Amino acid sequence: MSDTNNEVDVFSAVLPGLQEVISNQGDALNALQENTMMQMSEITTLFTVVSFILASLPGDKRKLIENSLSDMIRNLPNREVAERMAEVLKQRMHIDV
Numbered sequence: 528m529s530d531t532n533n534e535v536d537v538f539s540a541v542l543p544g545l546q547e548v549i550s551n552q553g554d555a556l557n558a559l560q561e562n563t564m565m566q567m568s569e570i571t572t573l574f575t576v577v578s579f580i581l582a583s584l585p586g587d588k589r590k591l592i593e594n595s596l597s598d599m600i601r602n603l604p605n606r607e608v609a610e611r612m613a614e615v616l617k618q619r620m621h622i623d624v
Contacts, residue, residue, distance in 0.1 A: 578620040
């Protein structure tokens with residue numbers, strides 16, 4: 528019984544610190560997500576500008592740039608960001624990734 532009480536005491540002592548670490552990690556993840564979404568807004572604006580530039584290029588040059596953008600997006604490590612960027616490309620620039 529003494530061993531069980533010691534284990535409970537150890538767990539009770541560690542629990543507040545563990546809860547704080549989990550809370551801090553959650554806060555950091557939320558801040559990162561907010562930052563990512565803000566950057567996505569900036570990227571959307573950039574894609575709009577690029578769409579105007581692409582519209583003025585000859586077809587072969589435009590296709591080369593479209594292929595490069597598609598390759599870049601397909602190779603992004605964050606799938607959520609890649610999907611959002613692909614959506615923006617399709618909506619704003621009429622490019623299928």
